[in-house]
Amino acid sequence: MAPGVERSFTAASTIEEALAARRQGASVLAGGTWMMRDPRRGVDLPEAVVALHRIPALSKVEVEPDHVVIGAAVTHAALGRALRGSAGFEGLVAAAEGAANPGIRRVATVGGNLCALDFAAADLAPALLVCEATVELQTFEGPRLLGISDFLKDRHALLTEAIVTRIHLRRDLIASAHIRLPLRQAGDYPVAIVSLAVDRNKRCRIAVGSVEPVARRWTALEQAMAAGPASALDPQRVAELALEHNDFQGRDGKEADGWYRRQVLPPLVKRGVAALLSTEGVAWL
Amino acid sequence: MVVTFQLNGEDCRLDGDPMTPLVDILRQERFLTGTKAVCREGFCGACMVHVDDEAVPSCLKPIGLVQGCAVTTIEGLSSGNQALHPLQANFEAADAVQCGMCFPGMVMSLSAFVRDNPHASRPEIKAAMVGNICRCTGYERIVDAVADCLDQARKAGQLAGGIHV
Amino acid sequence: MSELSATVMNLPRRDARDKLRGRTKYTNDRARPDMLHAVLLRSTVPAGRIRKLDVSAALRCPGVRAVATGADAPGLYGIGIADHPLLAIDTIRYHGEPIAVIAAETEKQARAALAAIVLEIEPLAPVFTMADALQPAARLVHEGWRGYEVITEGGARAGNIAWEAKSSRGDVDAAFARPDIRIVESSFTVGRQSHVPFEPRVAIGSWEDGRAHIQTSTQVPWTVRNVTGKVMQLPPGRVRVTVPPVGGGFGLKFDASIEPITALLARMTGRTVVLENTRQEEMATCLCRENAEIRIRSAVTAEGYIAGREAVVLMDCGAYGGEQVFLTTMTAHTLGGNYKVGATRLVSRAVYTNTPPNGAFRACNGVYNTFALERHTDEICEALGFDPMEFRKKNVLGDGDLGATGQVFEADVLGPMLDRMETLRASTGTSEAKADGRLYGIATTVGTWFVFVGPSAATVNLNADGSATLVTSGVEIGSGTMVQSLPQIVAGQLGLAPDQVIVREADTDAAGLDVGVGGGRTTVSIGAASVAACAEVREKLLRTAGEMLQTRPEDLLLRDGRVEITGRPGSGMSIPAVVAHAQATTGPITGSGAFTAKNTPAMSGCAMGHFIDALDIPVFVVHEAEVAVDADTGHVEVLAYRVVQDVGRVLNPRAVMGQIQGGVVQGLGYALHEEVTITADGRIAQDDFETYRLPLAQDVVPVAADLYEGAPSMGPLGTKGAGEVPILAVGAAIGCAVARAIGKPVRQLPLTPPRVLRLLHEREPPPEFPHIAPGWASNTLG
Numbered sequence A: 001m002a003p004g005v006e007r008s009f010t011a012a013s014t015i016e017e018a019l020a021a022r023r024q025g026a027s028v029l030a031g032g033t034w035m036m037r038d039p040r041r042g043v044d045l046p047e048a049v050v051a052l053h054r055i056p057a058l059s060k061v062e063v064e065p066d067h068v069v070i071g072a073a074v075t076h077a078a079l080g081r082a083l084r085g086s087a088g089f090e091g092l093v094a095a096a097e098g099a100a101n102p103g104i105r106r107v108a109t110v111g112g113n114l115c116a117l118d119f120a121a122a123d124l125a126p127a128l129l130v131c132e133a134t135v136e137l138q139t140f141e142g143p144r145l146l147g148i149s150d151f152l153k154d155r156h157a158l159l160t161e162a163i164v165t166r167i168h169l170r171r172d173l174i175a176s177a178h179i180r181l182p183l184r185q186a187g188d189y190p191v192a193i194v195s196l197a198v199d200r201n202k203r204c205r206i207a208v209g210s211v212e213p214v215a216r217r218w219t220a221l222e223q224a225m226a227a228g229p230a231s232a233l234d235p236q237r238v239a240e241l242a243l244e245h246n247d248f249q250g251r252d253g254k255e256a257d258g259w260y261r262r263q264v265l266p267p268l269v270k271r272g273v274a275a276l277l278s279t280e281g282v283a284w285l
Numbered sequence B: 001m002v003v004t005f006q007l008n009g010e011d012c013r014l015d016g017d018p019m020t021p022l023v024d025i026l027r028q029e030r031f032l033t034g035t036k037a038v039c040r041e042g043f044c045g046a047c048m049v050h051v052d053d054e055a056v057p058s059c060l061k062p063i064g065l066v067q068g069c070a071v072t073t074i075e076g077l078s079s080g081n082q083a084l085h086p087l088q089a090n091f092e093a094a095d096a097v098q099c100g101m102c103f104p105g106m107v108m109s110l111s112a113f114v115r116d117n118p119h120a121s122r123p124e125i126k127a128a129m130v131g132n133i134c135r136c137t138g139y140e141r142i143v144d145a146v147a148d149c150l151d152q153a154r155k156a157g158q159l160a161g162g163i164h165v
Numbered sequence C: 001m002s003e004l005s006a007t008v009m010n011l012p013r014r015d016a017r018d019k020l021r022g023r024t025k026y027t028n029d030r031a032r033p034d035m036l037h038a039v040l041l042r043s044t045v046p047a048g049r050i051r052k053l054d055v056s057a058a059l060r061c062p063g064v065r066a067v068a069t070g071a072d073a074p075g076l077y078g079i080g081i082a083d084h085p086l087l088a089i090d091t092i093r094y095h096g097e098p099i100a101v102i103a104a105e106t107e108k109q110a111r112a113a114l115a116a117i118v119l120e121i122e123p124l125a126p127v128f129t130m131a132d133a134l135q136p137a138a139r140l141v142h143e144g145w146r147g148y149e150v151i152t153e154g155g156a157r158a159g160n161i162a163w164e165a166k167s168s169r170g171d172v173d174a175a176f177a178r179p180d181i182r183i184v185e186s187s188f189t190v191g192r193q194s195h196v197p198f199e200p201r202v203a204i205g206s207w208e209d210g211r212a213h214i215q216t217s218t219q220v221p222w223t224v225r226n227v228t229g230k231v232m233q234l235p236p237g238r239v240r241v242t243v244p245p246v247g248g249g250f251g252l253k254f255d256a257s258i259e260p261i262t263a264l265l266a267r268m269t270g271r272t273v274v275l276e277n278t279r280q281e282e283m284a285t286c287l288c289r290e291n292a293e294i295r296i297r298s299a300v301t302a303e304g305y306i307a308g309r310e311a312v313v314l315m316d317c318g319a320y321g322g323e324q325v326f327l328t329t330m331t332a333h334t335l336g337g338n339y340k341v342g343a344t345r346l347v348s349r350a351v352y353t354n355t356p357p358n359g360a361f362r363a364c365n366g367v368y369n370t371f372a373l374e375r376h377t378d379e380i381c382e383a384l385g386f387d388p389m390e391f392r393k394k395n396v397l398g399d400g401d402l403g404a405t406g407q408v409f410e411a412d413v414l415g416p417m418l419d420r421m422e423t424l425r426a427s428t429g430t431s432e433a434k435a436d437g438r439l440y441g442i443a444t445t446v447g448t449w450f451v452f453v454g455p456s457a458a459t460v461n462l463n464a465d466g467s468a469t470l471v472t473s474g475v476e477i478g479s480g481t482m483v484q485s486l487p488q489i490v491a492g493q494l495g496l497a498p499d500q501v502i503v504r505e506a507d508t509d510a511a512g513l514d515v516g517v518g519g520g521r522t523t524v525s526i527g528a529a530s531v532a533a534c535a536e537v538r539e540k541l542l543r544t545a546g547e548m549l550q551t552r553p554e555d556l557l558l559r560d561g562r563v564e565i566t567g568r569p570g571s572g573m574s575i576p577a578v579v580a581h582a583q584a585t586t587g588p589i590t591g592s593g594a595f596t597a598k599n600t601p602a603m604s605g606c607a608m609g610h611f612i613d614a615l616d617i618p619v620f621v622v623h624e625a626e627v628a629v630d631a632d633t634g635h636v637e638v639l640a641y642r643v644v645q646d647v648g649r650v651l652n653p654r655a656v657m658g659q660i661q662g663g664v665v666q667g668l669g670y671a672l673h674e675e676v677t678i679t680a681d682g683r684i685a686q687d688d689f690e691t692y693r694l695p696l697a698q699d700v701v702p703v704a705a706d707l708y709e710g711a712p713s714m715g716p717l718g719t720k721g722a723g724e725v726p727i728l729a730v731g732a733a734i735g736c737a738v739a740r741a742i743g744k745p746v747r748q749l750p751l752t753p754p755r756v757l758r759l760l761h762e763r764e765p766p767p768e769f770p771h772i773a774p775g776w777a778s779n780t781l782g
């Protein structure tokens, strides 16, 4: 920032106000846990920010019988609290309650987790992928709904002119699980994440995070599973399929090489299926 | 920009960059150096403070976001000649402290934790400490002291409302 | 009175309360608005020549009060050899090396002015690894090595070999030529470990009455004093160093680093100047535990007798010699420790590279040499079919056995300690059931360390209120020595309660020379000096009391704050009354005491280039680990950890247990989590808490420990240092346990999940050292 220039800080109270500030060039500030580390990454803090925490609509979780709406400014901790015990959302709750550390979870928001560009290890990304979440954006042109997969792929471009406002979830899952693999017991970014879910049609959805730069569904494995009998939700069997259909290109990082990230996927899938089987939802198996 | 908030029960008014991390204000402008800036990245917990009664890292908290909030630092937890918080008393009695740099943050994290989780088990205490690093002690004595503190509180019949700060 | 019963207790720490309330002012809590802030311009290349350095524009920047460069502090410092400038002079030798420093009214102004410094560097081809540095045609990291001042004589040096220490005892060639032996050879490589003290290196310098005053977070106030004098070309007596409570050291603060810079700037500006490393700087320029490469060979008979042993240990000192020069000494005592060996020869070399300099870290050198020795011992057992525990029981050092330099060890210590480990295991039980389907391994390992004795001084002033003031150059770094064992010792000697003993924080103007807090030496060396000081106090006190009570001093004793007539509890008078009388008649009662190493001899001709030929106070440990390895992911879970530690005499059992828990956990970090790698441009890649993974509460277990008392020690009351050694054998125990669990040789630390999985999949190449010649002698400078 040029000397003498005062940073502009807007605590928006409505989405419209936030969008107006955004139009003026302000960057979105949610919990700040990602943005405040920018200087450490050699990036200057933005000259203008607009904070979302005073917008009531963005800070609540609405749990309805057939759908759930999560405000983008809801923290990980609040998300976990809101959905704990809701059948089908075990995975999302595990993601929200297992990411980072307790202090960060009390501050870091859902929107921030999805909008932290170039962050490959986001826990909520694969968890929301298997929910087939819809991301609601307010763009300069108006509101827009987008599948989470497309959002994750295109978010660099999308976010130059938009704010994420809400995440919409259908309640069509009967069980889900979230298996994260940090190098310690917890506290560091997961080097690989496998999220799984079973929907009402007994179809299994699987997504992988942190292995490639952007989280994605494991379509090859899902298809292979769909080709078999539904009762084939057997951890060992699915792990074998995972080995056979491992089409991931692991990314190299300081903490783990690509080989490792790819290699651990089948065992994580195995754990994930075992976790699914321990939920009430799949008692039918 | 002007930011006003409650700091250890008193009004605090600042005029400065709203993106300044709270920890820098506490340490450099208010000389409340009990809050430590160790990693400045949210990993170590040495900078923990209570914002509206929740324990959060102050290194990642831009002061713009604490406008109107109540901030309590380690200095405000048991100020002046006040008795130690039961956790502090337990840490002292258990000879848990070594270099001491992590402890203000430990106390701030765990005082909120024991308040909210009067029945926590040892593994739950450890899980609550994921964001509080100690380089000296090897943790176990801290965990023991927290467990003892909860035990004592239960025995003292303070069960109903948890442990009050 | 039993001196011991008055001394041994679980005294709590007097500094705990303030620390818990956040009131303790560490050095980095002492920045005040009227101070200048200094920031360093650091090199962004690993090797180069400074072609141009122009700071004139920076001097004109807002708020800037001074800019200093190497030209302002031309003296070189170092350990053994003076090779280290305060700020780079002409040559850049590592990424992150300080080149210039700016002092300004605010840190922001100082940082902004950095950009105004004109710096041109002609890059040189960096030498990053010891393999590169030892190539015959390698570029020299220090072209002018021959011209450096040699501070300690005796080490062989040449080119990129900063220092070489050798030990040789007996006819090793003959041992290896015996027909009845088998030869087992192992190679090991270990990475660096970063200390991560929560308080980074920080200093506050001022210029007072023509002298420098530095407040700093250090373990070695006298070294800071001397180095500052050296680089500023002042008599060291013109430097005063005081030490506030230190927020962790672990050896990192066992050398001077940024302190002299603050003195320099204070002299230039007449202002008080604070310089604190950012966390990133702290980690990027951490004087880490060095990375090392070890090749060891043993000739062992079918009966399990180790007839001969030889080893080459390469220690990366980074860009400057630093502690590694000294630490080459330790190989003879660590890798050369633990076992009876017929004939042995060991060489260790500190090698220059264009990487950040390394330094001292808790049980320096010992940690990886113990890992190597214990894994090698297991490889011997596997090759020759011995039971590892029986082999150890048979071969550990005992009474009268010779060490690598020919030192004669006293008493059977390790043998009985192994028995005690079996008893401890019987009482705790084992945790195999917790492995729950994962690969399980258990290993018992031994380790040899020492107490780094050396000069200490103490003064005790007895006050008229019955309290005593202890003045030393000791520093409280967190281990509790200054708030527990020292006041306990003084109280025990003078019949006081420990809270009546006031412990002065280190001030080189007030107390005598001390080599510093490290090497587990404070309780022993400062403790012994304090005992000597108390003897003088006691003598004066009893003499005065004898006159007052008309009793011979020999018939008096000190107890509960009173001078009593032996055998008549409650008789005599209070100490304050005696002190008051003395003050009026003969003057205040004070005593001073001194202590230094006794310099236990080595066998003549056995130790070459050593700073310590033989150990005055050896310390032994037995460590046992149980682990479960997840074969799918490579994660190692520590299921249980047990320690039997030779403590000589324990003064504060609870405090020692705290040191053991903390030290073992740091060792678990080293063995399992903490990894430092060097990037393609010569930086430490892990320079934050995101990438450098310290053990967290969930990664550790409560350590079960048994304190072994009674081994001989020259320490006061028979003590040995207890704070340094707990980390010694953790890498060894974990390495051996994991090797057994996975059924593959473990030759490298840390055992991060990716490394363990690679080992399981045989994708981890074994260490190979083409730069270590097959013949031992070819690895020496002759």
Ligand SMILES: Cc1cc2nc3c(=O)[nH]c(=O)nc-3n(C[C@H](O)[C@H](O)[C@H](O)COP(=O)(O)OP(=O)(O)OC[C@H]3O[C@@H](n4cnc5c(N)ncnc54)[C@H](O)[C@@H]3O)c2cc1C
Residues within 6 Å of the ligand: A027, A028, A029, A030, A031, A032, A033, A034, A035, A036, A052, A072, A073, A098, A099, A100, A101, A104, A107, A108, A109, A110, A111, A112, A113, A114, A115, A116, A117, A121, A122, A123, A124, A159, A162, A163, A164, A165, A187, A188, A189, A190, B041, B042, B043
């Ligand atoms: C110590 C630590 C450990 C962590 N460990 C994990 C982990 O294990 N797993 C994991 O998943 N994550 C982890 N994280 C990352 C963490 O999840 C993110 O920092 C956090 O979710 C970001 O949320 P925030 O609200 O703080 O975002 P901010 O920092 O406020 O914003 C992050 C980015 O998103 C943008 N943004 C935020 N909200 C919106 C919105 N609604 N619309 C458009 N743009 C927006 C901002 O402009 C900014 O660029 C960790 C972080 C820390 C500090």
Ligand code: FES
Residues within 6 Å of the ligand: B036, B037, B038, B039, B040, B041, B042, B043, B044, B045, B046, B047, B048, B057, B058, B059, B060
């Ligand atoms: S300093 Fe804030 S978490 Fe480490």
Ligand code: FES
Residues within 6 Å of the ligand: B097, B098, B099, B100, B101, B102, B103, B133, B134, B135, B136, B137, C198, C247, C248, C478
């Ligand atoms: S006591 Fe030193 S960091 Fe915890």
